[in-house]
Amino acid sequence: MVTYESLVSREDKLAVVGLGYVGLPLAVHLSKHFEVVGYDLKEERIKELESGHDRTLEISDNDLASAKMLYTSNPEELSRCRLIVVAVPTPIDKYRIPDLTPLHGASAIVGKHLVKGSCVVFESTVYPGATEEECVPIMERESCLKFGKDFTVGYSPERINPGDKVRTLENIVKIVSGSDPDTLTLLSGVYGKIVKAGLHQTSSIKVAEAAKVIENTQRDLNIALMNELSMIFDKMGIDTSEVLEAAGTKWNFLPFRPGLVGGHCIGVDPYYLTFKSESMGYHPEMILSGRRINDSMGKFIAERTVKMLIGLGKQVRRAKIAILGITFKENVPDLRNTKVVDMISELEEYEIDVLVHDPLADPEEAKKYYGVKLIKMEDLAGVDGVIIAVIHDAYRELGLSKIVRLCTKGASVVIDLKGAFSPAEAKDMNIAYWRL
Numbered sequence: 001m002v003t004y005e006s007l008v009s010r011e012d013k014l015a016v017v018g019l020g021y022v023g024l025p026l027a028v029h030l031s032k033h034f035e036v037v038g039y040d041l042k043e044e045r046i047k048e049l050e051s052g053h054d055r056t057l058e059i060s061d062n063d064l065a066s067a068k069m070l071y072t073s074n075p076e077e078l079s080r081c082r083l084i085v086v087a088v089p090t091p092i093d094k095y096r097i098p099d100l101t102p103l104h105g106a107s108a109i110v111g112k113h114l115v116k117g118s119c120v121v122f123e124s125t126v127y128p129g130a131t132e133e134e135c136v137p138i139m140e141r142e143s144c145l146k147f148g149k150d151f152t153v154g155y156s157p158e159r160i161n162p163g164d165k166v167r168t169l170e171n172i173v174k175i176v177s178g179s180d181p182d183t184l185t186l187l188s189g190v191y192g193k194i195v196k197a198g199l200h201q202t203s204s205i206k207v208a209e210a211a212k213v214i215e216n217t218q219r220d221l222n223i224a225l226m227n228e229l230s231m232i233f234d235k236m237g238i239d240t241s242e243v244l245e246a247a248g249t250k251w252n253f254l255p256f257r258p259g260l261v262g263g264h265c266i267g268v269d270p271y272y273l274t275f276k277s278e279s280m281g282y283h284p285e286m287i288l289s290g291r292r293i294n295d296s297m298g299k300f301i302a303e304r305t306v307k308m309l310i311g312l313g314k315q316v317r318r319a320k321i322a323i324l325g326i327t328f329k330e331n332v333p334d335l336r337n338t339k340v341v342d343m344i345s346e347l348e349e350y351e352i353d354v355l356v357h358d359p360l361a362d363p364e365e366a367k368k369y370y371g372v373k374l375i376k377m378e379d380l381a382g383v384d385g386v387i388i389a390v391i392h393d394a395y396r397e398l399g400l401s402k403i404v405r406l407c408t409k410g411a412s413v414v415i416d417l418k419g420a421f422s423p424a425e426a427k428d429m430n431i432a433y434w435r436l
Contacts, residue, residue: 001117001152001182002082004189010035014190015081017106019045021056021334022123022158023087025169028059028067029194036069037081043073055362057333058162078113083190086110087123087158089264091337092271098127100134107135111142114151121154121187125269127276128210131155152183155205156191157212163332173197177208216269217287222256223266224290227297230258230436234304241419241435258436259417260389261294262328262339298342301387301415301436306350308413308432309385317351320383322406325390326358326366326374333360340389341370355380359394380406385413391420400425
């Protein structure tokens with residue numbers, strides 16, 4: 001079987017399958033110590049990386065230029081690797097059921113090129129049991145090799161926080177698990193080479209899978225509570241941010257805030273756990289309740305905007321609302337599972353003209369996946385209201401005064417979802433301001 005020593009000496013190669021937000025940073029860090037093959041089935045992604053630029057902005061051009069590895073879309077290169085790390089997306093479908101298509105596809109590709117004595121480690125978020133129940137049988141079928149005898153597997157969940165330049169891969173404790181003690185030792189050695197924060201070994205792959213899936217489930221539930229409180233306080237005429245600031249003076253009050261819950265993790269991972277739970281006959285009421293609240297926030301914000309327009313005596317039909325930001329979080333170009341589109345759809349139901357701007361999002365992706373046309377900042381002038389949906393640095397630097405200038409003269413509406421600006425500042429400008 002492949003060993004840590006054979007990898008360190010570069011006698012054996014390792015591969016990273018999937019060069020997205022998770023796989024590329026991992027491959028770049030590993031390439032400092034091992035012989036690395038970076039594989040992605042998208043040829044355009046390979047060409048982009050070979051040209052020296054990462055559109056996800058997770059890796060700088062300088063770091064990419066200094067990384068010594070082979071980028072390829074040719075799966076044959078995987079047959080030259082003895083340790084293979086799979087880092088592909090695990091989304092949900094339109095029915096909110098786990099979509100394992102990318103994981104199944106990656107398992108089949110890896111299986112077809114798997115050689116005896118190899119190890120395959122998965123980083124994708126899954127429900128407990130998926131690695132051994134879903135991935136292993138596919139690899140056995142495609143490779144004609146026997147799991148446990150001819151190859152082993154491991155699971156080490158990714159903990160990437162897109163756009164975070166402080167809590168990066170090497171600064172986050174890494175959970176590591178293996179199908180046997182030797183595999184656990186191997187993976188601990190490999191990950192230990194790049195993760196300065198340390199490792200946490202689990203007794204089984206299922207424990208590691210479960211740990212990952214509840215990390216974001218916990219965050220999802222806490223944010224759902226804040227969102228529900230925000231709706232309650234809105235009816236009471238109380239500023240939620242001010243309430244949370246006051247409550248936060250207690251030492252054990254958790255600093256969660258309300259907001260749109262999108263992205264590839266928090267808004268998705270809980271459904272992996274609830275899917276597995278329901279397949280075993282248990283209906284997880286609290287988790288799904290939190291999901292319903294968070295998935296309803298786009299509608300709530302859109303309705304709040306309409307009420308504010310009416311309150312100012314503005315005609316709702318054909319009113320113009322500018323939305324600043326469409327990515328799922330600030331300072332990243334990632335559009336996956338963005339909940340801003342829910343808000344856009346709700347506003348359009350009222351026949352409101354919605355104009356969307358985002359300095360980081362790819363216009364082609366926004367059009368392709370959501371049917372949203374991104375426009376230039378100068379084309380936003382003359383709107384009836386602005387929703388600051390994603391507080392990119394560019395919007396923070398713009399300031400509330402310049403954002404308000406996008407509106408028509410007279411009474412105007414500003415919805416500040418992240419509470420980036422203060423009600424006092426807005427009051428001095430004589431605008432209708434509301435924050436979540």
